[in-house]
Amino acid sequence: MKKREQQRQQTRATILSAAEHIYASNGFVQSSTQLIAKEAGVAHGTVFLHFQSQEKLILAVINVLGTDITTRIHESAKQSHSLADVLRTHLTAIEIHESIYSHLIMDMPQLPKEAQQTVIGIQSIIAHHFDQVLNQLKKEKQMKDLPISFIFNTWIGLIHYYLTNCGLFAPHGSVLAIYKDELILNFLKLLEVDKS
Amino acid sequence: MKKCIACGMPMKSPEDYPLGDTTKNYCKYCAKPDGSMQNYEEKLTSMTEFVVKTQGLDRQVAEESAAYMLSKLPAWKKERS
Ligand SMILES: [Zn+2]
Numbered sequence: 633m634k635k636r637e638q639q640r641q642q643t644r645a646t647i648l649s650a651a652e653h654i655y656a657s658n659g660f661v662q663s664s665t666q667l668i669a670k671e672a673g674v675a676h677g678t679v680f681l682h683f684q685s686q687e688k689l690i691l692a693v694i695n696v697l698g699t700d701i702t703t704r705i706h707e708s709a710k711q712s713h714s715l716a717d718v719l720r721t722h723l724t725a726i727e728i729h730e731s732i733y734s735h736l737i738m739d740m741p742q743l744p745k746e747a748q749q750t751v752i753g754i755q756s757i758i759a760h761h762f763d764q765v766l767n768q769l770k771k772e773k774q775m776k777d778l779p780i781s782f783i784f785n786t787w788i789g790l791i792h793y794y795l796t797n798c799g800l801f802a803p804h805g806s807v808l809a810i811y812k813d814e815l816i817l818n819f820l821k822l823l824e825v826d827k828s
Numbered sequence: 829m830k831k832c833i834a835c836g837m838p839m840k841s842p843e844d845y846p847l848g849d850t851t852k853n854y855c856k857y858c859a860k861p862d863g864s865m866q867n868y869e870e871k872l873t874s875m876t877e878f879v880v881k882t883q884g885l886d887r888q889v890a891e892e893s894a895a896y897m898l899s900k901l902p903a904w905k906k907e908r909s
Contacts, residue, residue, distance in 0.1 A: 706838050749896040752879065756897070759882035760837075781884030 644682045647672045651693050656732035660690055660739040660747075687744050694747055697732060698754035701725040705761055715765045715775075715823075719787070719816045722758060726791070727808040734795040759784050775823050787819060833903040834858035834871055854903065868907050872898060 650672035654663045665686050669676040683689040701722075708721040726733050740748060762784050769775040791808075794815070798807045830839045832855035839855050842848045846859030854865045857874075866874070872894055879890035898904040 703838075706840075710840060746896065749893040752883065752885070752890075752893040753897040755883055756875075756879055757837075759878075763878075763882055779884075780882050781880075784882055785884055 640682075643674060643678065647674060647679055647682055647689075648692060648696065651689055652696065652732060655690075655693060655735060656729075659735040661742050665689070687746075690743065691746055691750060693732075694736065694750050697729055697736070698750060700729070702754060702757040705758060709761055709764075713761075713765055713768075715762075715769060716816060716820060718761050718765055719819060720812075723791070723808055723812045723816065726795075727806060727812065730795070730806050730808055734798060737792050738796055755784075755788070762787075769823075774825060776825055778823070783823065786822075790815060790819065832858055834865060834898075834901060835875070836897075836901055865903075868898070868904055871904070 647668065651663075651668045654668050654671055658667075665679050666676055668689070669679050672679070679689065683692060704725040705718070705721050708717060736743075736751070740751065759780070763780055766775065766780055766783065770777060794801055794807050794811055801807050802810050830853065831837065832839055832853070834854045835858050837844070837855045837857065839845060839850075842850050844855050845852050846854065846856045846865075847863040849863060852859075852863075852865075858866055858871060860866055860870075872891070875894040875898065876887065876891040879885055879894055880887055883890070885893070899907065
């Protein structure tokens with residue numbers, strides 16, 4: 633009995649990682665469950681045995697992605713909590729999943745509402761860490777007095793602009809590998825209070 | 829590692845718990861000043877307000893998203909079917 637459950641979990645994990653792989657290369661909208669089944673080496677029906685629908689499979693993949701990104705941010709918040717650290721951890725976490733993350737934000741308007749709500753949930757956790765460091769910086773008057781939503785959306789908008797236009801910025805590889813340091817440095821400068 | 833049943837936040841050190849009480853299964857953000865857990869309506873309101881404040885979303889959209897996030901958490905599974 634226990635062995636069967638283990639096998640079931642194993643198959644589920646195999647399908648999930650095959651789906652991640654396919655979505656990362658072809659996007660969420662373009663990818664068929666047939667292709668995912670083939671990649672996982674299972675029968676097409678087996679995919680639905682574990683995930684009921686294409687929609688559920690997409691949600692499960694987004695959840696895995698979100699959990700990984702937010703766990704990295706939670707983990708690093710433990711050791712140090714400067715704005716530069718939060719920005720760096722955020723970009724490093726996205727960079728690890730750059731391809732699937734980019735497809736996710738590009739395909740978002742066509743994905744089910746639950747997918748968008750899941751992403752809002754992921755952003756909420758990142759925003760929580762922004763909120764914590766920004767409040768501290770504002771208290772110490774080390775940062776311009778701007779609404780947190782403006783700061784957060786400016787940051788997200790900036791990253792997403794680079795990612796969705798990756799062909800313009802880094803046609804042969806990772807956008808974040810090339811621009812990460814520059815984006816962090818200049819974003820911090822933008823918020824810094826002019827001391828002169 | 830324990831996760832808050834009401835918002836999903838990982839709780840690692842005593843300071844993450846309400847009044848430092850590590851026997852609780854919810855975090856300090858989900859507690860009232862006296863240390864007891866917020867109810868569903870209170871949590872939905874505070875999460876909605878947080879999403880509006882930090883992401884600037886439309887209030888209705890923020891509330892729907894907050895309700896969806898809460899529906900995935902052990903404390904509120906029964907609130908939304
Ligand atoms: Zn909580």
